[in-house]
Amino acid sequence: MKISDLLRLSTDNLRRRKGRTALTVIGVVVGTFSIIVMISLGIASNAQNEAMLQSWGDLTQITINNYQWGAASSEVPVLDDKMLEQLRGYEHVVAVTPMYQDNNLNAQIYAGKNDRYEAYAWNMYGVDMDALQAMDYQLISGSFVSSDTNLGKKKIPVLIGEHFAYEFQDTRKSPNSGKRQRYWGETDSLGNPVEPFFDIQKEKLTLRLTAYDNNGNEKTEDYQLVVMGVFQQDDAKQYFTNSGIAMRVTDMQMLSKAYQKLSGNKQSSGGSYMITSNGQQLKQQDNGYENVYVKVDDVDNVSDVEQKIKDLGYETYSMTQIREEMQASVAKSQMILGGTAAVALLVAALNIANTMMMSIYERTKEIGVMKVLGCEVRKIRNMFLVEAGAIGLLGGVIGVILSYIASAILNNLTMIAALFGGTVDLSGLMSSFGGGYYYGMDGGSAAISMIPPWLVLLGLGFSTLVGVLSGLWPAIRATKISALEAIRHE
Numbered sequence: 001m002k003i004s005d006l007l008r009l010s011t012d013n014l015r016r017r018k019g020r021t022a023l024t025v026i027g028v029v030v031g032t033f034s035i036i037v038m039i040s041l042g043i044a045s046n047a048q049n050e051a052m053l054q055s056w057g058d059l060t061q062i063t064i065n066n067y068q069w070g071a072a073s074s075e076v077p078v079l080d081d082k083m084l085e086q087l088r089g090y091e092h093v094v095a096v097t098p099m100y101q102d103n104n105l106n107a108q109i110y111a112g113k114n115d116r117y118e119a120y121a122w123n124m125y126g127v128d129m130d131a132l133q134a135m136d137y138q139l140i141s142g143s144f145v146s147s148d149t150n151l152g153k154k155k156i157p158v159l160i161g162e163h164f165a166y167e168f169q170d171t172r173k174s175p176n177s178g179k180r181q182r183y184w185g186e187t188d189s190l191g192n193p194v195e196p197f198f199d200i201q202k203e204k205l206t207l208r209l210t211a212y213d214n215n216g217n218e219k220t221e222d223y224q225l226v227v228m229g230v231f232q233q234d235d236a237k238q239y240f241t242n243s244g245i246a247m248r249v250t251d252m253q254m255l256s257k258a259y260q261k262l263s264g265n266k267q268s269s270g271g272s273y274m275i276t277s278n279g280q281q282l283k284q285q286d287n288g289y290e291n292v293y294v295k296v297d298d299v300d301n302v303s304d305v306e307q308k309i310k311d312l313g314y315e316t317y318s319m320t321q322i323r324e325e326m327q328a329s330v331a332k333s334q335m336i337l338g339g340t341a342a343v344a345l346l347v348a349a350l351n352i353a354n355t356m357m358m359s360i361y362e363r364t365k366e367i368g369v370m371k372v373l374g375c376e377v378r379k380i381r382n383m384f385l386v387e388a389g390a391i392g393l394l395g396g397v398i399g400v401i402l403s404y405i406a407s408a409i410l411n412n413l414t415m416i417a418a419l420f421g422g423t424v425d426l427s428g429l430m431s432s433f434g435g436g437y438y439y440g441m442d443g444g445s446a447a448i449s450m451i452p453p454w455l456v457l458l459g460l461g462f463s464t465l466v467g468v469l470s471g472l473w474p475a476i477r478a479t480k481i482s483a484l485e486a487i488r489h490e
Contacts, residue, residue: 007386013359014387021391024348024355028395029402031345032463036403036455038340042330044450049326058135058237059299060094062306063317064292076313079288087294090308092301097131098289099238100249102256109225110206111168117197119167121207123244126252129159135295137237141201142229145248155224156207156251161243162233165196184243201227209255211263219262223255299323345463348395349470356388356474377479384475385468392467396460403459407449 014021050059066079077083087096107121129145145157163184173180186194205225212218231241240246294309296302302320309316370380409416 011390013383014390017359020355020358024351024391025395025398027348027351028345028392028463028467029399031342031348031466032396032399032459033402033406034340034344035342035462036400036451036459037406037449039455040403040407040449040451042333043452043455044448045330045333046327047447047450049323049330058295059319059323060296060302061135061318062294062296062302062309064294064309065315065317066288066290066292079292079314083288084292087292087309090305092297092305093294094297095128095131095134095295097128097135097293098126098249099291099293100126100252100289102252102259105256105259106210107255107259108208108210109168110208111198111200111203115206116171117168118171119164119169121245123161123240124252125238125240125244125246126249127246129246129248131293131295132159132246135237135293137241138232138234139229140232142227145228147248149228151226154222155226156247156255157228158225158245158247159229159231160200160227160245161231161239161241164230164243164245165198165200167243168197170197201230207255209259209262211259213264221258221262345466349466352388352391352467352470353474355391356384356471357477359387360384360474360478381475381479384478385471388471388475389464389468392464392470393460395467396463399463400456400459403451407451410449411447 064079066076084096084098087093101124105121105124107124109119109121111117111119129147133144139159140162142159145159149157151157166182166184169181170179182194182196188194205227207223207225209221209223210218211220225245231246234241238244238246294305296305299320302318303324306316306318306320371377
């Protein structure tokens with residue numbers, strides 16, 4: 001018996017019993033449909049959670065918070081440049097950068113004729129420019145600063161936030177005047193955006209360090225800031241992409257030392273300090289950089305890299321823990337609802353087995369004739385297995401089609417309800433799957449059901465497998481029927 005003959009016989013047998021076959025197929029349809037829809041809701045919930053976490057920050061980034069106090073934590077290694085090189089050597093680490101900021105630095109930035117425009121340099125960081133590129137920071141103009149860039153004495157190449165120009169105030173205007181400062185997003189009477197006072201990429205910027213000696217005399221030192229590029233705003237990465245300044249960490253350290261020298265206070269550089277009970281003065285900088293960002297190549301490798309850093313004694317933060325908790329919540333909901341759907345598929349499997357057993361009893365004489373004519377036992381067994389598998393596959397195909405229809409309805413349910421003048425709130429459905437994020441990042445509703453191709457193949461394969469396994473015992477039963485008894489069977 002050829003394969004084509006086997007398929008034809010199986011198809012004819014199923015076609016002769018249309019009613020019974022249809023009822024059996026319906027059971028498989030319900031089971032397949034339920035499982036695919038439940039899994040699709042979980043996939044969509046995970047995707048929405050990932051989008052929400054991405055809006056909060058980079059999922060592949062680890063933040064090291066080095067808030068130890070010098071000698072008070074001798075067991076924790078110094079988070080200095082040497083340690084950063086060690087971190088860069090870890091497997092799966094793409095880039096490492098400190099976020100160096102001197103909170104004690106008294107500095108202002110001036111522009112315009114006679115320093116007309118003034119801004120406070122409160123959001124100024126020293127970073128590794130090469131790391132910023134690897135961490136996917138984007139520029140809307142210009143280019144990143146290379147480590148060997150040399151513009152001359154007291155000239156510092158910098159990158160500025162997209163809206164940094166709005167930080168400047170017009171010192172010729174009264175402090176109470178509404179025209180003293182312009183704000184990003186502000187519009188004039190005609191609705192046109194209000195531009196900054198000047199083009200910050202063309203204007204000369206002067207960074208002025210200001211300190212006072214013991215007699216109260218003012219001492220200043222000026223540096224020129226040369227704008228090399230402008231960040232595309234991305235507050236999820238760092239706020240300086242909005243209205244701050246980034247420069248090479250060596251340049252920032254140079255400014256800290258210059259201010260320390262200018263003020264005559266050796267403790268004025270590199271962050272805060274405290275006085276111990278014995279009068280010892282400890283600087284936070286004594287234990288290295290306060291904040292360091294580590295970029296990992298893939299979100300699945302973040303946990304391993306983070307654990308290595310924790311083993312060194314540092315405190316870390318990443319989105320991994322939140323992400324894992326969300327995924328666990330979604331998986332738990334999927335298991336509960338998927339288990340309920342699996343019950344429907346189990347009932348379908350029993351129906352298939354019952355259908356095939358009934359078919360054997362009705363075709364006992366046919367089986368006997370096939371044996372007498374010399375048909376191989378395995379061919380008879382395969383015929384029933386093909387029939388059972390065909391029932392599972394047909395039910396799977398219909399279940400997949402209905403799943404796509406249901407998915408489309410769910411994803412457009414708010415619009416469908418609006419057409420009939422009603423409203424519908426699906427946030428409760430999504431929260432039951434552990435997804436508290438229903439609205440898309442653009443303000444529109446996000447998909448609540450997603451059926452990827454692998455889920456379709458899984459549904460078809462599973463339904464077919466259920467059909468074959470359900471028909472296995474009836475098929476074996478058919479092969480054990482005696483040929484003589486089968487021929488005499490009425």
